[in-house]
Amino acid sequence: MDITVIGTGYVGLVSGTCFAEMGHDVTCVDVDEEKVAQLSDGEIPIYEPDLDRYFERARAEDRLRFTTDLAEGIAGSKIVFFALPTPPGEDGSADLSYVLDAAGDVADLLVEADDPEHRIVVNKSTVPVGTGDRVEEAFADRGLDIGGEVDVVSNPEFLREGSAVDDFLKPDRVVIGTESDRAAETMKRLYEPFVRQGNPVLVVDRRSAEMIKYAANSLLATRISFMNEIANVCERVGANVDKVRLGISKDHRIGPHFLYAGIGFGGSCFPKDVQALARKGREKGYDFQILDAVLDVNDQQRRRLAEQVEDYFDGDLDGRRIAVWGLSFKPGTDDTREAPSHVIIDYLLERGADVVGYDPEAIETTKETFGDQIAYADGMYEAVEGAESLLICTEWHEFRRPDLGAVREHLENPLVLDGRNLYDPARMAEMGFEYHSIGRPSYAPETNQEAIEAAIVENGQP
Ligand SMILES: NC(=O)c1ccc[n+]([C@@H]2O[C@H](COP(=O)([O-])OP(=O)(O)OC[C@H]3O[C@@H](n4cnc5c(N)ncnc54)[C@H](O)[C@@H]3O)[C@@H](O)[C@H]2O)c1
Numbered sequence: 001m002d003i004t005v006i007g008t009g010y011v012g013l014v015s016g017t018c019f020a021e022m023g024h025d026v027t028c029v030d031v032d033e034e035k036v037a038q039l040s041d042g043e044i045p046i047y048e049p050d051l052d053r054y055f056e057r058a059r060a061e062d063r064l065r066f067t068t069d070l071a072e073g074i075a076g077s078k079i080v081f082f083a084l085p086t087p088p089g090e091d092g093s094a095d096l097s098y099v100l101d102a103a104g105d106v107a108d109l110l111v112e113a114d115d116p117e118h119r120i121v122v123n124k125s126t127v128p129v130g131t132g133d134r135v136e137e138a139f140a141d142r143g144l145d146i147g148g149e150v151d152v153v154s155n156p157e158f159l160r161e162g163s164a165v166d167d168f169l170k171p172d173r174v175v176i177g178t179e180s181d182r183a184a185e186t187m188k189r190l191y192e193p194f195v196r197q198g199n200p201v202l203v204v205d206r207r208s209a210e211m212i213k214y215a216a217n218s219l220l221a222t223r224i225s226f227m228n229e230i231a232n233v234c235e236r237v238g239a240n241v242d243k244v245r246l247g248i249s250k251d252h253r254i255g256p257h258f259l260y261a262g263i264g265f266g267g268s269c270f271p272k273d274v275q276a277l278a279r280k281g282r283e284k285g286y287d288f289q290i291l292d293a294v295l296d297v298n299d300q301q302r303r304r305l306a307e308q309v310e311d312y313f314d315g316d317l318d319g320r321r322i323a324v325w326g327l328s329f330k331p332g333t334d335d336t337r338e339a340p341s342h343v344i345i346d347y348l349l350e351r352g353a354d355v356v357g358y359d360p361e362a363i364e365t366t367k368e369t370f371g372d373q374i375a376y377a378d379g380m381y382e383a384v385e386g387a388e389s390l391l392i393c394t395e396w397h398e399f400r401r402p403d404l405g406a407v408r409e410h411l412e413n414p415l416v417l418d419g420r421n422l423y424d425p426a427r428m429a430e431m432g433f434e435y436h437s438i439g440r441p442s443y444a445p446e447t448n449q450e451a452i453e454a455a456i457v458e459n460g461q462p
């Protein structure tokens with residue numbers, strides 16, 4: 001089948017490549033000329049594990065092309081996907097201008113082409129309920145026959161950055177929102193090869209499909225904020241959130257996923273989508289109180305390490321060298337949109353700290369935001385050299401088992417604030433660190449030695 005994907009960011013490029021992997025002829029359209037030139041030269045502009053393998057195969061077999069020319073991109077195409085940005089507007093609602101403008105442009109081209117072939121226009125961007133109706137209007141307003149010439153379908157995307165290819169190739173479910181049987185059949189055929197292992201293709205009405213996406217992201221974000229609050233209480237009552245997580249996760253009604261306390265959720269999706277749903281509720285006269293709290297907790301949690309280091313130095317961060325490990329919003333990606341590390345760096349810079357950042361993949365994307373306001377290290381040990389504190393913001397593999405002796409030697413002051421609970425607190429204290437993590441007891445070498453020893457005798461570990 002000939003497929004067009006408009007927008008070649010994280011979603012568009014992964015979707016286009018994976019459809020090509022399943023044997024379709026895919027044309028990706030983007031307004032960013034540099035990106036299209038890079039992709040046409042075989043260069044992938046983002047870091048996403050495994051993407052290169054499928055991308056190269058699809059290109060070698062001439063099933064994946066790139067263009068800036070929309071007319072060329074949609075010519076002969078049976079299905080046109082929108083994978084366009086829907087960033088938050090000033091009031092928190094989703095900015096639909098990219099999607100609605102593209103819908104208008106595609107509609108104009110279809111009118112011009114005067115081709116009676118039936119097309120399916122699919123919205124993969126995350127959009128508020130009712131957007132599909134507005135896209136449909138763009139086609140109807142130009143005299144195109146809805147149901148005859150064009151069907152507008154919602155097909156929200158659930159991939160996660162860092163495992164996007166795997167998520168796309170083996171989705172838990174595919175959601176198709178349409179009232180058209182013809183469109184539903186074509187979409188089901190398209191996705192058949194991706195859901196062979198028994199995961200469903202759910203066909204629902206378009207509005208419900210749009211809502212499913214917001215409900216899923218908002219529920220996941222709620223779990224994270226909830227666990228962050230549990231962690232904050234654990235610290236105050238002497239419990240350990242990691243043990244609490246294990247205990248609750250064995251209840252099959254709760255399950256093990258998305259229960260990791262940390263320094264809040266980032267990324268281009270959760271913050272914006274939770275905000276957009278809360279905003280949509282308000283617009284319709286409904287105050288979505290839980291979501292407001294989810295966002296407030298997250299804002300507070302994202303500042304946490306910065307506030308802790310500020311307290312440690314009695315409010316004086318001026319000229320202090322602070323190392324930050326992990327700049328992307330999560331491991332496995334170079335994406336820094338809404339990253340907790342960036343909130344922390346902003347805070348530190350405002351207070352005059354000298355920040356040195358290190359990340360295996362996200363240095364370049366961080367430079368786009370902070371330029372030379374911070375220093376960038378080539379490696380994790382170089383980052384801590386002479387620093388008065390280490391802040392860990394992302395749980396990249398290489399941070400899980402570092403040479404802690406070397407870290408201790410390089411740090412000028414042995415303070416480690418771990419936003420991702422990577423190390424055993426007692427072991428850190430034994431090695432001479434003052435170590436604070438999230439929702440677990442804190443240890444400083446001189447103050448807690450007795451407690452640590454008692455805990456080791458009692459449990460094998462604290
Ligand atoms: N990133 C994710 O993990 C993820 C997952 C699921 C859903 N989503 C949703 O998918 C949508 C896209 O997200 P993304 O992260 O891929 O965005 P992105 O910013 O990475 O990519 C968007 C691309 O669209 C291009 N673009 C902008 N206007 C265009 C136009 N008129 N014509 C052609 N191209 C144009 C941009 O140049 C860019 O390359 C958003 O609604 C997002 O919420 C994202």
Ligand SMILES: O=c1ccn([C@@H]2O[C@H](COP(=O)(O)OP(=O)(O)O[C@H]3O[C@H](CO)[C@@H](O)[C@H](O)[C@H]3O)[C@@H](O)[C@H]2O)c(=O)[nH]1
Pocket residue numbers: 126157158159160161162217220224257258259260261262263264265266267268269270329330
């Ligand atoms: O237990 C957890 C799980 C995640 N996070 C944080 O939550 C954020 C988001 O993580 P994740 O969901 O893995 O990454 P995304 O790529 O943002 O994916 C989310 O957002 C996408 C865009 O809508 C959806 O498609 C995905 O299904 C949804 O998981 C990151 O900052 C993580 O550090 C936690 O703090 N604790």
